[in-house]
Amino acid sequence: MIQRKNIFLETSIICSVAIMIASINFLHGINAIKTYAKDNNLVLGPEEVFNRVFINLDFVNIEYMEGNNPIHYTGPFIFFLATILIGSYTFLTLKKPYYQFLFTRARTKQYGVALILKGYFFRVTLFTGIYISGVILMIFHKNLSTLIESPTIIRQSIGFFLASTLISAGLTLTLYSLFTKFDEVKSIVVVLIILFITFGANIQFPHLSIVFLGEDEYFKGGIFVGGILLFVSYFVSRVTKFEIK
Known part of the structure; x- marks a missing residue:
């Protein structure tokens, strides 16, 4: 009964944190x-809001994105940072x-690692699912038929x-592996650098959809990068040893 209460x-x-960040963004x-x-005396609808929240990288053709502004990336950065921390807070x-x-x-050793990381993938999946669902419902709540009629979205x-x-699950495992060798601050800084590099790569190659909306509607680039990152980080997490100072 106590365990069920803790899970609840x-x-x-x-869910509350995900909805809060979704609301802010x-x-x-x-x-x-x-x-x-x-x-500009224009009427812009839900699709434009969707592109603005999830950052459509077609800055040349989409005028309402108002160019490649660093402020655009604040919301996605907060989302990914929160997702990684949600996934890793148990071992941090x-x-x-x-x-x-x-x-x-x-x-x-594998069993010990599994105990430490228990539930991380569920937490990451739950957080991303609630966040995305929350943003979409807020955008299209007045007219859900608009969403249904928008297969691209x-x-x-x-x-x-x-x-x-x-990607978030892979970075969570990366953070765990770093944490086995370094302290919390250094580990988080390195993961943030990797996240910044991922952001920069997607901005430099806008035809890919890694963490932002690019030309690839299916996010094959992001799924590939996330899959590789998760596989490598999972392997590394199994062979690293904790260093106690």
């Missing part, structure tokens, strides 16, 4: 669209000597969900 509490917190996007529409909040204690009593949403889940 954890799930509630994850939605409001930022819709306010920017409203301001642009007002200044415990003292390293506890892991030494756990590994000495686990049947195998549906494909992009599903693709972004898969890509962001794999």
